[in-house]
Amino acid sequence: MQELTWQSVIPRFSNVEQQINNYAALVSMPPCALQPRLKNSIQRLMNNSSSSRLLLVTAPDIHDYYSLIKNIVANFLPHKNIPVLLCENFDETTLFGGVYSNPADVTTSRIVEGLVHQANGGVLLISLTVMISQPNLWIRLKHVLATHSLAWKRMKQEFYCELPKPNEISLRIIVIGDRSLMSDFETEEPELHRISIYTEYEQDVFLTIENVDTYLSILKGFQTYYGVKPLTANAVKRIMQEGVRFTEDQDRMPLCPLWIKSLMQEANYQSQHDEISAYDVEMAISQKYFRESYLPLRAVDYIHKGQVFIDTKGEHIGQVNGLTVVERLGHPIAYGEPTRISCVVHFGDGDISDVERKVDLAGNIHAKGMMIMQAFVNAALNLFEPLPYSASIVFEQSYCEVDGDSASLAELCAFVSALAQQPINQSIAITGAVDQFGRVQAVGGINEKIEGFYYICENRGLSGDQGIILPKTNLNALCLNHNVANAIKEKNFYLWAIEHVEEAFPLITGLRFSDTKETKQRQANVNKLANKKQKEQETILGKIADRIDAFHHGEQRHTSLMYKLRNWLAH
CATH class of the missing domain: 3.30.230.10 (Ribosomal Protein S5; domain 2)
Known part of the structure; x- marks a missing residue:
């Protein structure tokens, strides 16, 4: 048994104190600097020799994650003119385009290209949430991946028009969705899921002396990206302490952009100076709890x-x-x-x-x-x-x-x-x-x-x-x-x-629980912490054994109401 001291209940980060104090001198870095699995998967997807053109990324289906993943993709493009498009909210028209007929002249028509055409030769980032809600779109998109061609469809079936020849499409697709949706996708498309590249946007990182500078540089990158005031070293330390509550592990730091964005912007709002201090971060945390504390305080009040x-x-x-x-x-x-x-x-x-x-x-x-x-x-x-x-x-x-x-x-x-x-x-x-x-x-x-x-x-x-x-x-x-x-x-x-x-x-x-040697030692440790002397006394198991023994020898039965009733009926 160990009695905890007040120093042990709040992370101190003493082993990386020097790096935290050097925060102002660090250069900003993107979040992908600590996403090796995600980077490796995107690099493999972009390689021309790769057999798979579909990448599944488990991540929250939110714009911030799309933007971060798009930036990582941009770093691995062989040419800057290769298109990388986000497809977060779409229907069949915006995704595949179509052909509009001219009622006055059936020999003419108007072609409208969709996102698939615009991303031809590049990468399309797609929301799994929207895709699963419209299964017919996925069937058509899967056909594009398999055949590298996309047939045109009339937008108004009641008007006839000539359809152009199918377009040749060379496309790489990144599907982004949370873990439950990925499970649904695997259930519906087990073969495709098996041959796809799979990875995750990792929500935290194991902090070591080797990567602490990189993590701090990523925090600085978020600070720049979200346009908040510069953070002091003590503010960074307070953010990292709050990060321990997020990860429930003193050795792991959060990489979730939403969590970091929320805390930084709240602290930026609280700051009345040119920098964000530890006090500003503390106020941001306490004010957030104040706004959300109605139910907890009601429970305490009861x-x-x-x-x-x-x-x-x-x-x-x-x-x-x-x-x-x-x-x-x-x-x-x-x-x-x-x-x-x-x-x-x-x-x-x-x-x-x-x-x-x-x-x-x-x-x-x-x-x-x-x-x-x-x-x-x-x-x-x-x-x-x-x-x-x-x-x-x-x-x-x-x-x-x-x-x-x-x-x-x-x-x-x-x-x-x-x-x-x-x-x-x-x-x-x-x-x-x-x-x-x-x-x-x-x-x-x-x-x-x-x-x-x-x-x-x-x-x-x-x-x-x-x-x-x-x-x-x-x-x-x-x-x-x-x-x-x-x-x-x-x-x-x-x-x-x-x-x-x-x-x-x-x-x-x-x-103490029992009379074993180990139990006596544990009791001695407890007494030492409580400043008590070790003394011979009964044990929990001993008291239970005495009670069972009394039951089996009839002492409890003789005093029970049922025993007295049976004895009275017998006479």
Whole structure:
């Protein structure tokens, strides 16, 4: 287990500090400088010896991406007079042209060329969204690729006119669409998809000491392209920190032009000087959140008013604070929200009832997490017969679908607490997925989850005992706001990163999970962090074993209502 310091929750980029400070001296570079796969694919498409004349690019179907890809294509043209045309919104006429008849003289007609004719000998960039919505156009375009010719069609079938001979067309096509549309394209055209060149516009890049100058030069290229004020070194650093939240990885930086454009232009709007400072970037981020924060603040308000029950102090058996990320249709941001997960245990056949799943409010991944959790508990108890207790686990006051396995650690803690009759500290929230061996695995939306619980605790008053247990594998995704970082710095809020399930129990229950050597060592580490002395005490598994043993020896049965009823009927 590792207690996190305030320095570790905000990326510092100390290894590239010198390069960031040298930002003003860098030369602008285009985004393709860090798109090697895209560049390689376009270069292959433009090669005359290439057998394929169709390139599929997975990218958002938005003008910014078309422009960037068009600029990359222009760099590989053997001659500057080769046409490169964008075809973002089209119909049959604009794409293929046609022949208009003259009602007064059937021997004359007017020929109107389409984009295919205009791009003859060059490259045509086409929207996959529009193409799929008009399948007849794709059939005709596919014929052009196969035969290198395009037959003319009359624009008004009711008027006869002579049609010119088919045109010879030499064309290279780049089809741009998102991943779901590419999947549809592959389903409808599996053979063509197989022989096409395929690549992607990569949305982020792994930042190293070798490519950091290139990445900073690309940021400067965007700065020039979008016409914003020059960025200071501290502003660049703040943009990179916000980029970590976008990628959820401290080692990866965003290349998405829309994200960069939005943040730079917002900061440019905030700037009152000749340069964009870190303060301007910070204000752009906070103002954007202010405009989008209605739903998140309403959710917090429900908790503060007691309409949604979340305890941040005291202890309860079979109850734990889980952390969720809420995504609403039509709402631009995801936000973190704590949720109360409860478990009750009763006599039964060892089955764990997932209430969310039974009422169709949980997805398949959530169901998988529940099964994995149950498998770990069964293996840890090492029983030779079914557990004599059944359990019911539920997300309290949840009225929409729940999916994902990020709550499986919290659900496990609630179940074990109910089984052992050992209370859980409510000032600590938990997030993490578990495998069948008890290892804690990474989850998504970690920054939003932490901040969501922190705001609840802050509003009620930080007690100095509150904190969050999270997977150690999520440390590289952390980029928390300064309010949380300052609270951690002042020891008013804590983050504990764990690798195994057993490390959570000493923190939330005060008892170690089992009596193994590894568990004792984990307990010693927890005590060391908490400035407590190691002492011999009962374990969670020991309390569960005692309860099972009491059941099998009849102590529980003799006190049950059913036993008394049967005994009365027998006499």
